[in-house]
Amino acid sequence: METSFDILKFICDDLVGLEKDFLSPSSIDFVPQAQVPIESASALSNGRPETQISPSMQVSSSSDDLEEEIARRMESREPQCPICYDVAGKHFYYGVQACISCRGFFQRSVRNRFHLKFKCGKGTQNCSITARSRKNCKWCRFQKCLRSGMKTCYVMTHDQSGLPNKTKPLLPIKAMVKTANLSQTFTEHEVDKALSIYKNLLSFGYRSYYQLFSKNEQEFMTFLRALNETGGSPSMISEAFTETNKQATINYFFSIDDMASLSPFDRMTLISHNFPGIFGLLWSVYSYTPDLCKFYENFLEHGYEFRHHEPEIDKILLVFEANQLLGEKPKNLSIDVTFRSHSATQDLIQRHDSLVHEVNSGLRESTQGSADYVIVLLLSHIIMFASEFAVSLQDKPKIQATQEKYLVLLHRYLRTHYQGRARAKLSETMMIFEPCRQVFETFHERIFKARPPGGIF
DNA sequence: CCTCAAGGCCAG
DNA sequence: CTGGCCTTGAGG
Numbered sequence: 001m002e003t004s005f006d007i008l009k010f011i012c013d014d015l016v017g018l019e020k021d022f023l024s025p026s027s028i029d030f031v032p033q034a035q036v037p038i039e040s041a042s043a044l045s046n047g048r049p050e051t052q053i054s055p056s057m058q059v060s061s062s063s064d065d066l067e068e069e070i071a072r073r074m075e076s077r078e079p080q081c082p083i084c085y086d087v088a089g090k091h092f093y094y095g096v097q098a099c100i101s102c103r104g105f106f107q108r109s110v111r112n113r114f115h116l117k118f119k120c121g122k123g124t125q126n127c128s129i130t131a132r133s134r135k136n137c138k139w140c141r142f143q144k145c146l147r148s149g150m151k152t153c154y155v156m157t158h159d160q161s162g163l164p165n166k167t168k169p170l171l172p173i174k175a176m177v178k179t180a181n182l183s184q185t186f187t188e189h190e191v192d193k194a195l196s197i198y199k200n201l202l203s204f205g206y207r208s209y210y211q212l213f214s215k216n217e218q219e220f221m222t223f224l225r226a227l228n229e230t231g232g233s234p235s236m237i238s239e240a241f242t243e244t245n246k247q248a249t250i251n252y253f254f255s256i257d258d259m260a261s262l263s264p265f266d267r268m269t270l271i272s273h274n275f276p277g278i279f280g281l282l283w284s285v286y287s288y289t290p291d292l293c294k295f296y297e298n299f300l301e302h303g304y305e306f307r308h309h310e311p312e313i314d315k316i317l318l319v320f321e322a323n324q325l326l327g328e329k330p331k332n333l334s335i336d337v338t339f340r341s342h343s344a345t346q347d348l349i350q351r352h353d354s355l356v357h358e359v360n361s362g363l364r365e366s367t368q369g370s371a372d373y374v375i376v377l378l379l380s381h382i383i384m385f386a387s388e389f390a391v392s393l394q395d396k397p398k399i400q401a402t403q404e405k406y407l408v409l410l411h412r413y414l415r416t417h418y419q420g421r422a423r424a425k426l427s428e429t430m431m432i433f434e435p436c437r438q439v440f441e442t443f444h445e446r447i448f449k450a451r452p453p454g455g456i457f
Numbered sequence: 458c459c460t461c462a463a464g465g466c467c468a469g
Numbered sequence: 470c471t472g473g474c475c476t477t478g479a480g481g
Contacts, residue, residue, distance in 0.1 A: 091461055101472045107464085108470075135471075156463070 082148040082424075083141065086131040094154040095431050096145070102134070106145045110155035115142050116350050146361055149428040152354070153435060191374055191413075198377040201252050242279070242444075249278050253384055258402045263394050270384060270399065277383040280439030281432065284359035285371050352442035358435045362428045374413055375429055381406040383436065 081088040081099035093103035109115040118139035120127065127133070127140035134141050146152075250271055253259045259267055363371040385403035387396055410429065414422040 093462070099472090100474090104472055105470090111464095114470095154463085 083144045084129050084131045084134040086134075094145075094150040094152075095427065096149045098145075098148070098150070099131075102141075102145060105134075105138075105141065106150050107155055109138070109142055110152045114138070115152075116347070116354075118142055146358060149362070149424065149431055151358065151431050151435070153438065191417075194374040194377050194413075198373045201377065201380065245279055245282075246275055249275055258381075258385070258405075262398070266393050266395055266399065269393060270387075274384050274386055276440035277386070277433065277436040278380050280355075280436030280443070281359065281376065281380055281383065283443060284356045284436070284439050285363065285376055287356060288360045288364075288371070348442065348445055352439070352446055355435045355439045355442055359432050359439060362432045374417075375410065378406050378410040378413065379429060379432065382410065383433065386433075 080086075081102055082096060083098055083102045086099040086101070088097045088099050089103065091097070094106055098106075109118075115138075120139040121137050125140065125143070127137040129137070129141050129144050253271065254267065259270070262270070360371065363375055382403055385399050385406065387393055387399045387403070393399060411422070411426055414425045414429070418425045
């Protein structure tokens, strides 16, 4: 019987001959163009709460009294609830320094699952939310809670025994933020570099698909035949899908120095524990691209069937996807796949969708806008070098240092590109951690209609 | 000890 | 349902 590690070793051995015609591994190590004075982390974390209103928070209907109200709150230097502009409480609630009432509203909504039933009364989905109007539209208020960074996963369910929690999800994140040393600038050059590395990460994904479809043609045909015989079982598609993504993740991360310098044991441990987070992150970003939304929706809803029973069609599909994701003009292709019906519960679908939304809300300024791929790239590295799990690592300090390196990069980037909102954006980004894993879980539930069998490996 | 963030209670 | 106020427990 093969163990997880045996299988991983097999995959790793298989990678030895892989040519590396992409960016050199060390290119992920950004070198600042110029040394700038380092601002102390404590100064940042003790700074005044952000009072600036972000564009995305601004309400579209601009009545005068509302603007006055906002202006007044900005002037009075009290902490302000980002949702309704009321006076905020002293503490963070579910990840946001909100007012008591928005905290209560969010808690009740999530705990009783009311939020799944909210609808915007006007249907415009952009009702203004102020201290006075906040009761009017639950849907818009709840969305604003999410946009401001509140996380549903911090609301404990009844089965978590109601005690103030043993696991305090925010504390590790805050600790990380505090320990980060900052230098301030993130040059355009580095942004370009980060974007090209992101493309590199993506192309590893597509290379894995090609490997699945071309190198192992024999295997793939067996897979196709099995699909026919079982009526295109979605679980098999999902398995293959997850498997290729796993390989891509391994391919990419094993090609960077930070990972290559670790012991095989640590590498395997990191990959097996953190792959779900990476998968959830990338899946959420991919499936949120408007042009791909429809395809993925269908994929999740129904699974799909290879109409021509040829690998070719799927290669084309993936090329199409890759072109979209890499921002190149898609070829004029008509995709010929049929969707095969299978059912997931409405509740599960909603949970999955809202998790994907949660991940994306931290990566985009609006539902129309594209994700900030620099954040995606850096976050994926921060996730990969996470070490907060039970299994003991051989070189934990080094792994923590690596994670911190990427955290500092992220922080620097945010300070350069989001200025006053950097701090809020950072905590917003770090909040994505948990939902990413949950996206992986719900993705599998949705496809398998059950838990993923036997863990990750 | 004190702080923080989560849950609980209940008049309105 | 809302939102003000109280209790709890981990961690600094």
